[in-house]
Amino acid sequence: MNHYTSLTKKYGITQWKRTLFTLIGIVLSVGLMSFSVIFIHNLKETIFHSAKYSTGYYHMAVSQPNEEQESVLRLYQKVNVAGKVTATVMDLPDTDSSIQLMSLDDEAKKIFKEITLVKGRLPLNDKEIVLEEWIAKENGMKVGEKIRLGDTTLELVGICKNQFNSRSNKTSIGYVIQNHPLLGSKDARTILYIQFFEKYIKNQTDFALHIEQLTKAAGVTEDNVERNSIVFKSLGDYTSRDYSSILIIIVNVVVMGLFIFNTFQISVMERIQQYGILRSLGATPKQIHYLVMNEAIIFSIVAIPIGIGLGIALQGLLHYLSFFQNAPKLTVPFQELLWVAGIGFLTILLSVYKPAVAASKVSPMQAVKMTQQLPSVKAMKREQPHFLLNRLGVSAHMAWQNIMRNRARFIGATLSMSVAIILVILNFGFFSSQDPAALVKNNYLWNSNYYVTSDGGFKENDISKLKELFPKIEVIKSQYENIEVSVPNSDTMDIRFYGYHEKELKKASRYTVSGSVDLNSLQSGQELLLVGENQSNLKIGDSITLKYKGNNVSIKVGAILENYPTVGDRDGFKIVGHTTLFESLIGDKGTYDRLDLKIDESSENHLDIFNKLDTFVVDGKVRSLYENMESIQEDFDVFQVLMIGFISIISLIGIFSIYNTLATSYLLRKNEFGILRAIGMTQSQIREMVVWEGLFYGLFSTVWGVLIGVILHYLQYRILNVFIKGIYPSWDYPYGISVIAGITCIGICICASIYSSKKLKLTGIMDSIKIVN
Numbered sequence: 001m002n003h004y005t006s007l008t009k010k011y012g013i014t015q016w017k018r019t020l021f022t023l024i025g026i027v028l029s030v031g032l033m034s035f036s037v038i039f040i041h042n043l044k045e046t047i048f049h050s051a052k053y054s055t056g057y058y059h060m061a062v063s064q065p066n067e068e069q070e071s072v073l074r075l076y077q078k079v080n081v082a083g084k085v086t087a088t089v090m091d092l093p094d095t096d097s098s099i100q101l102m103s104l105d106d107e108a109k110k111i112f113k114e115i116t117l118v119k120g121r122l123p124l125n126d127k128e129i130v131l132e133e134w135i136a137k138e139n140g141m142k143v144g145e146k147i148r149l150g151d152t153t154l155e156l157v158g159i160c161k162n163q164f165n166s167r168s169n170k171t172s173i174g175y176v177i178q179n180h181p182l183l184g185s186k187d188a189r190t191i192l193y194i195q196f197f198e199k200y201i202k203n204q205t206d207f208a209l210h211i212e213q214l215t216k217a218a219g220v221t222e223d224n225v226e227r228n229s230i231v232f233k234s235l236g237d238y239t240s241r242d243y244s245s246i247l248i249i250i251v252n253v254v255v256m257g258l259f260i261f262n263t264f265q266i267s268v269m270e271r272i273q274q275y276g277i278l279r280s281l282g283a284t285p286k287q288i289h290y291l292v293m294n295e296a297i298i299f300s301i302v303a304i305p306i307g308i309g310l311g312i313a314l315q316g317l318l319h320y321l322s323f324f325q326n327a328p329k330l331t332v333p334f335q336e337l338l339w340v341a342g343i344g345f346l347t348i349l350l351s352v353y354k355p356a357v358a359a360s361k362v363s364p365m366q367a368v369k370m371t372q373q374l375p376s377v378k379a380m381k382r383e384q385p386h387f388l389l390n391r392l393g394v395s396a397h398m399a400w401q402n403i404m405r406n407r408a409r410f411i412g413a414t415l416s417m418s419v420a421i422i423l424v425i426l427n428f429g430f431f432s433s434q435d436p437a438a439l440v441k442n443n444y445l446w447n448s449n450y451y452v453t454s455d456g457g458f459k460e461n462d463i464s465k466l467k468e469l470f471p472k473i474e475v476i477k478s479q480y481e482n483i484e485v486s487v488p489n490s491d492t493m494d495i496r497f498y499g500y501h502e503k504e505l506k507k508a509s510r511y512t513v514s515g516s517v518d519l520n521s522l523q524s525g526q527e528l529l530l531v532g533e534n535q536s537n538l539k540i541g542d543s544i545t546l547k548y549k550g551n552n553v554s555i556k557v558g559a560i561l562e563n564y565p566t567v568g569d570r571d572g573f574k575i576v577g578h579t580t581l582f583e584s585l586i587g588d589k590g591t592y593d594r595l596d597l598k599i600d601e602s603s604e605n606h607l608d609i610f611n612k613l614d615t616f617v618v619d620g621k622v623r624s625l626y627e628n629m630e631s632i633q634e635d636f637d638v639f640q641v642l643m644i645g646f647i648s649i650i651s652l653i654g655i656f657s658i659y660n661t662l663a664t665s666y667l668l669r670k671n672e673f674g675i676l677r678a679i680g681m682t683q684s685q686i687r688e689m690v691v692w693e694g695l696f697y698g699l700f701s702t703v704w705g706v707l708i709g710v711i712l713h714y715l716q717y718r719i720l721n722v723f724i725k726g727i728y729p730s731w732d733y734p735y736g737i738s739v740i741a742g743i744t745c746i747g748i749c750i751c752a753s754i755y756s757s758k759k760l761k762l763t764g765i766m767d768s769i770k771i772v773n
Contacts, residue, residue: 007278008295022264023303028656030307030344031314032423037340038315041333048238052231056112058083058193059201059231060211063224065192072218073192078210081195083108086178088188089171090149097135099149099174101182111193115175119143120158123177130158134627135172149174152182167610167627203239207232261351268292268355276364285360292356293349300348304341311340395685399692402672414700417658417749421705421741422712424651428737429713444625445565446476446504448596452613454620457591462616469612472600476504477592479582480566485575486545487538497546497575498566499582505529508564508576515540515559525581527558531566532573546575546585553585601626651741655748658701662694662752687757694753698746705745706738 012019058081062073074082087102104112115122118133120143129147136159141147147154154176163173176182194214201207208227215225268275275288283291312332319330403410444451452458463475479499486492508517508529521527530538538544538557546553555577566574583589599609606626613622673686681689710733717731 034311418705698749
């Protein structure tokens with residue numbers, strides 16, 4: 001041995017089990033953090049990819065361009081693709097449905113999502129057509145049948161998946177070939193869809209700027225230009241700072257540091273005797289400190305690359321299982337991973353610093369004493385047996401004493417194991433805010449699964465008819481009207497005013513940002529509620545004036561809400577008040593503008609319910625959550641697999657961490673178990689004691705993990721709603737995931753204890769009580 005630092009390598013080889021457990025702990029921690037970074041990066045890529053191709057990846061659409069304008073639009077240097085779509089609507093004979101004939105040129109096929117066929121093939125000539133699945137089912141159409149549109153007969157050669165809301169609008173897409181004769185009528189519309197090169201569109205400012213420039217260059221009127229609002233919004237989300245991702249990464253870094261600290265704390269503290277022997281042989285405190293730090297550096301060099309590789313491998317596996325060919329390619333954010341490596345290395349050094357200082361300060365004489373690990377009489381007196389422990393037996397009593405006589409080790413191990421529960425709860429909360437179906441679900445108020453609208457509105461007798469049609473139904477009635485609002489020191493604004501009954505207003509407290517919801521003040525018309533973005537910086541108690549057709553009402557702001565369910569997508573804030581206030585300003589309309597319906601679908605299938613509602617509604621629309629979800633089912637399924645996969649991987653890492661923590665603890669206490677066996681404790685008592693310890697560890701880890709996890713989950717909800725308005729509609733206690741995580745933690749602790757107790761049986765008494773292993 002040329003240098004004392006060679007002891008690190010010698011120790012790592014001779015005590016390979018301890019070394020392996022420590023390495024596994026660091027690898028899992030770094031792997032978790034790198035996996036989180038890669039996963040969140042690819043999740044943003046996937047959400048952006050899905051948004052781009054949900055309605056077609058284009059930035060602007062120009063209606064009815066002439067030849068000169070089309071030429072300019074196509075040849076503009078920043079345009080990547082310019083695809084032409086020609087469409088016209090024709091009635092389907094003997095039905096109340098229509099067909100929107102549509103043809104796409106080769107460039108348009110690059111912009112729009114590929115047509116997904118359920119049966120058949122795409123049209124090859126002007127005598128063939130492809131229709132959506134819903135219209136084929138409703139009219140009993142099969143591939144090969146003839147369909148008459150106007151004076152033309154077409155053959156149905158394919159059936160494709162339903163488009164968003166086409167069933168509700170009673171208009172099916174009908175795909176035909178380019179330059180189809182039916183598309184030559186004067187009613188046919190031509191739309192040119194423009195996609196810019198991605199290098200020019202880095203953010204929403206670039207998006208708007210290039211549309212404005214191209215509009216002017218082509219001489220197109222603004223009325224004929226439509227911006228792709230979905231891509232615009234998704235680009236903003238994609239390029240903006242993702243606070244939810246940052247928060248989850250910070251939490252992962254903190255818990256990784258906690259786990260690594262506990263791993264080294266256990267390893268160093270259980271080797272105090274060895275450091276004492278080195279001190280007695282002449283090693284200085286500085287050399288002992290450097291020895292421990294050197295061990296941490298070697299572990300970092302080995303474990304961090306493996307951990308990052310593990311994170312990449314896990315994301316690659318999840319990516320493959322989730323997407324197959326339908327997803328964007330797996331991307332590895334190398335710059336972010338360099339940060340992970342740096343943070344991981346720094347975390348390891350900071351985590352091991354305190355144990356290194358403790359090791360360097362150990363007294364040689366005290367460290368080599370065999371009695372150091374045995375409980376003193378004073379300690380035993382301080383921990384008097386609880387009556388419950390007496391009933392559980394000697395093994396449970398001994399297990400409790402083992403835990404209580406070294407509380408620092410117990411707290412460190414318990415916190416380390418509770419990390420898995422905390423991560424599962426937090427990551428579950430993170431995914432709850434990333435649901436790709438949220439935009440669809442938000443259109444259905446109060447968790448309804450259908451809603452209906454009518455030009456003439458709905459009266460109370462209409463609601464009675466609905467209840468006769470569906471015995472198990474809940475009807476939420478909405479009245480709204482656009483009014484003018486006069487705010488002090490601000491211009492008059494056009495605002496939508498909603499009138500609700502007490503039942504809906506009682507739920508407003510869940511969405512309160514400031515102020516309080518006083519039902520009496522609302523019902524008496526003294527106060528109202530503001531919902532959404534408060535552009536005028538109104539405060540609680542401020543007075544505003546509502547104006548409608550000569551009627552003016554002054555009223556105070558009682559509370560400000562976020563994400564309170566309202567109809568439509570209007571910018572700025574909205575006003576919610578009691579129906580009495582609504583009627584005093586607007587008058588008694590006698591009708592409701594919209595009915596949101598919760599219908600029990602267990603006794604009737606979706607199609608029967610939809611047909612009944614379709615018959616019920618006159619001059620209006622029926623919207624179905626089932627149908628809307630069906631149109632984005634592919635993206636939703638991908639998200640579900642992602643969520644399950646990510647939580648499963650986090651859980652597996654947590655399971656390994658729990659097992660590693662307990663197994664390391666038992667391995668480093670081999671001397672102690674040997675002494676207990678030497679003084680007469682049987683192997684079955686040892687095994688029972690170890691299992692009881694595992695149960696205690698599991699119970700305390702579950703309590704701490706759930707408690708800390710729920711608190712952080714709530715803080716996550718509060719913090720993220722400050723930066724990202726509306727990401728969490730409301731906070732709900734995570735009962736289900738907490739129970740599952742807790743039971744799993746307890747089960748893993750008991751299983752790890754049983755397995756470790758079997759390993760202890762294979763070690764002889766004399767071997768296990770050696771001072772230095």
